[in-house]
Amino acid sequence: MDLVERVRARAELLRGARGRAAPTASLQILVRAGAWSDPSAGERLARLCLAAAEALGADPLFAARRTARLRVQAPAEPVLWVGPDGGRTWLRLGRAELGAGCQALAARLSAGDPRAEATAPAGLEILDLSTLGALEWRGALLGGAQGRLCLLAARPAPSGAQEAFGLALDFDAAWCEAGRAARFLAAVATALGAERVGCGPRS
């Protein structure tokens, strides 16, 4: 797509209902890989998806979607929107895909699938920026989303030699307090079998 087309497409998109952002706060932790450590980035992301789905079982708020200022719609089943490779393509993962197992999920994530813009169902967004080398992330939630989990690149842990990955969670501060977000992140880390080594990029 050339630049003129791209600018025109963006302008068209902005005329839609995508512009209004939720009051977003972000929380970031470092997790030492542990049992999660795997040479394949696809498998690592797949395991993160499964861990997030497990954590959503305990707290489904982050997969909900705000439909009005005082109304949030929870999904009937855990739904994830996964953006491998920095969100160039997006993939919808429902109960069937999540139940297929780690290897099948990793293969599916590697294959990619363009996100359908027309549909905006509830779901937690999982954005993988680890392969691109991003070290810190802070996002704004658009379209009524309540949560976005972002996998960041590995960096040396403050207290050890083994590298630790960053996990950032963007959450709607109008509906969720920081403690709840921290508990959700802790649940994801526990489900991954990873050890938390700090909060924030330089603790």
Add this chain to the structure above:
Amino acid sequence: MRAAELIAERRGALRDAAPARVTPAHQVWLEAPLAPAQAMLDRLHAEGGLPPGLRAEVRHLLLRAAARALERHPWFNDFLLLSGGVQHNELVSVRVSLDAEGRPGHCSVPDPGRRPLVEVLAEAAAREVEEGVEAVRRAVKLARVRRSRPVFSRLVSEGVLEPLHWLRDRLPALERRLRRDVRRHGSLGLLDVGPLGATGVAGVLLACHSALLLLAAPRPGREAGPRLPVGLAFDARLFEAHEAVAFLREVTELLAEPEARLA
């Protein structure tokens, strides 16, 4: 300055400058090695390439890197207009945010990608000094103008002036002026909080930027020597995360090899 005066002045500034809605901004950070950029600047200073009294900093080199990266990612020079349209900017000109005695300001360095490096560095350093002084002068003048505001408020309350009509009539002119300003100055901004000792910055984009390069104080890195955190705050409606990271990677890679790629 008394607290009441300061608050009144800030309120006036916010009324003038704040956008109608907060821009939904994403922010992503990478790190670049500091040593190569610092070594290049030290060499330029030792050779006497810059006019006496001017000191080029890494942020001035970042202007060059940003301009070079814009050649491959030109959409970060786009600008979102009040009407919802997108203005593409052909000219590359990076704005540097200034803190002049606590008063915000900016200076623009035109075409930092193609001109000789020493010229760009010298102009950036000189403009920062000049515009810093000018920002203070403008702020004092603005404070004087604001003292006449009660008169206008009284005229509005008496029905002599109608502020909404005033705004409606002037909005197209404001947008025209903004468009012209963007064409002249470019829309990519640079904010360096390193000299203040900050290791990061979080917040929203300024009204005049679609993307803002962020520079923080160096941190100890895994290799020898400190690493320079370089961030990008960008309008989430205009750009995707992978585009922002690709742009930022280009900038950090250019900063890692300044002699080969920025000279």
